[in-house]
Amino acid sequence: MAVNQMTAQNPGTTHGRDQAADTPLMMLTYRSRATSPLSETQLGDLQHTAAARNRAEGITGMMVYNDDRIFQWLEGPPASIARIWSSISRDPRHADIEALSMQTAPSRLFSRWSLKLTTGPADPLIGEMTAATMSSTNAAAERLAALAIAAEPTEARLLLHAAYAEFRSIAALTELLIEPAARALGDLWAEDDCGEYEVTLGLCRLQTFLREVATDSMQQQIAHPLVVLVAPLPGEIHMLGATLDAEALWQAGHDTRVRFPSTERALERIVATKWFDAIDLSLSPAFSREHRIERMRHIVDSVRRASKNPALVVITGGRAFYDRTASSDDVHAHTSSTSAAHLPATVARVLKKHA
Template identity: 80%
Template sequence: MAGPRTMAHNAGTTHGRDQSAASPLMTLTYRSRATTPLSESQLADLQRSAAARNRAESITGMMVYNDDRFFQWLEGPPASIARIWSSISRDTRHADIEALSVHSAPTRLFANWSLKLTTGKGDPLMGDLTAMLSTNAAAERLAALVIATEPTEARLLLLAAHAEFRSISALTELLIEPAARCLGDLWTDDHCGEYEVTLGLCRLQTFLREVAADSVQQHSEHPLVVLVAPLPGEIHMLGATLDAEALWQAGHDTRVRFPSTEQALERIVATNWFDAVDLSLSPAFTREHRIERMSHIIDSVRRASKNPALVVIAGGRAFYDRTASSADVHSDGSSTSATHLSDDIARARCGHA
C-alpha cells in the first residue's frame, strides 16, 4: 500500500487519505463497554493516538463515548480495517465488544475525520440521548441538523441512536417520523423554507438507507403483495420509503413505485395483483388541499384494481395529526406510523372479510 504522503499527493486531498475511486472501501461498526470509566484526558489520549494511526492507515470514522459505552464507525481499505479491528478487539480498555455491521461502501461518510469523537451528557451534539428521546428534543435537534449546510452531525446522531436501539422501527417512530414533522413545524413557524424541508426529508431518507443496509426480513406466514407509493403529485417520498422498509422487514412482498400521474397509478393496479395498496402524503405537511383529490384517486384505484377486494391504506402527517381520516379519503384504514402499517393492513383486511 502507498504511504500517506504519496496518497495525499496522488489524490490531492487533505490529511493524507486515499480518496481514489478505485480502492475498495469497507465500513465496520461495533459497540462495547469501557472496563473502567475513562477520564477526559484518557479519552483524549485514546482519540489522539487512534486518529494518528487511522490517518496512516487511510481510515476515517467516528466514535461515541456515552455512559461508559463506546460506539464506533470505521471506514477504509479492507486490509487496514482488518488490522485496526484486530488491535481494537484485543484492547483491554473495553469489553463486551459486539460487531454490529461490516459491509462494503461506495463512499466515505466521515471523509474529513480520522476519528471524530463525541461524548455523552453535556455534549452539544448528543446530549443525553435517552432523555432527549423521551421528550421531542432529539427529533427537534435532528430536524435542525438535517437542514444545515453540512449534515454530518445529523448522520452522526442517527448512527448513534441506531447503535442505541438497534431497531429500525424504534428509529423510525422515535426519531425519523417526529423529525419529519418538526421540519414541517419549522416551515409553519417561518424558520425555514419549503426547499429546506424537502432537502431535509431527502437527507433523512438517505441516512435511513445507510442504517437499514443490514436489516433482515422476518419470515411471515402470510406474506402479502403490497404496493407502496407516494400519492401522485406528492414530492415528499420519505413516508413511502419508511413504509416500504417496515413492510419488507415484516416479511411482505413489497413493491415500491413512484407513479407521476393518477393514470400511471391506475395502470399499475390494473396490470398487477396487489393484496393492499399504501398511498402516502407528506410526512411533514398535512396537505389539506390534497385530501379531497386523494379520495377520488382511491376510488379510481379500486375501480381499476385487478383485485376486487383490494385494501387501501392512507398515510402521511394528515392522518397522524387527525386533520383527515380514512372516511375522508375513502380508504380502508389510515396509518399514523410506518411501524404500525403491517398491523393496519391486517386490521383492514379483517374488516373486508
C-alpha cells in the same frame, strides 16, 4: 481494536450549570486523525483523563474511535467548551483536526456520560444513545431536523446512526426519531425558520441515512405474505413516508412493491395489471397537505374502480392523518396509518376484517 463502548458516567449527578434559563448550552463536534494507532490501554487512559476533565467542566458527550479516525461530540457551558476545544486543538496525539460545528443547543443528548467511548469495526460515525434519552424528550428529533438541513449533514448522519446502534430496530428508529424529525421539519417551515426547499432536502437526507442503517435489516419469513403496493400520492414530492412504509412491510415479510407514479392514470394502470391485496398511499410526512385531501379521495375512488382486485384494501398515511386534520373516511380509505412502525399490523387487521 477490542475496546468497545467504554463509558464514564456521573452517577447520581446532573449538570446543573446549564439548567438555568440564562445560561446557554453549547454543542461542539469535530473529527481528526490519530498520529499513531492507539492501543486499548492508551484509549483507556485517554478516556479516564478526558472524562475527569469533562466532569470538572460540566461537559458531557461521546467519542468514536475507529481506524485511527476520531469523531467527538461535546456539550456544555460555552466557556467550558472553549477551554476543552483549546486543549483538543493543541493535543499532539491527533492531527487533521476539523471543527464540524459549534453552536447553541436546546438540551443535552448525552447527559448520562462524561465521556462515552465507542470503538469497533463499524462505521466510525456510529456511537450509542440510551433509549431513555431518545424517548424521554423530543429534543433529539428536533436536533436531527435542524442538522438535516445544515450545510454539512455529517452530524445528522451521526445522530441517526447513533440511535440505530442503540435501538437495533428500524421500527423504533422510525417511530421515535425519523417520523418526529420529519414533522419537526414541517414545523420549522411553518415558523419561517426554513423554506420548502430545505424541508425537501432534509427529508431526502433522512431517507438516504435510513437506507444506510437498514442495509443489514432482515426480512421475516411468513407463510402467507401479502402483496402490497406502496406509493406516494401522484404529485407528492416527499417520498420519505413511502420509503418508511415499504421498509416496515418488507421487514414484516410481505411482498412489497414500491412505485412512484407521476399521474393518476399511471397509478390506475399499475393496479389494473397486477393483483395487490392492499395499497398504501402516502402524503408528506412533514406537511399536512390539507389542500390535497379532496384529490386523494378522488384518486382512492379511481384506484378501486381500476383495481384487478375488487376487494383491494386502501390504507393512507402522512402527517395529515397523524395530526388528525384528515381521516380515512375523508378519503374513502379503509383506514389510515399514523406510523410506519405499526403499518404491517394495520394491514393484517384490516384485511382480516374485510376478508
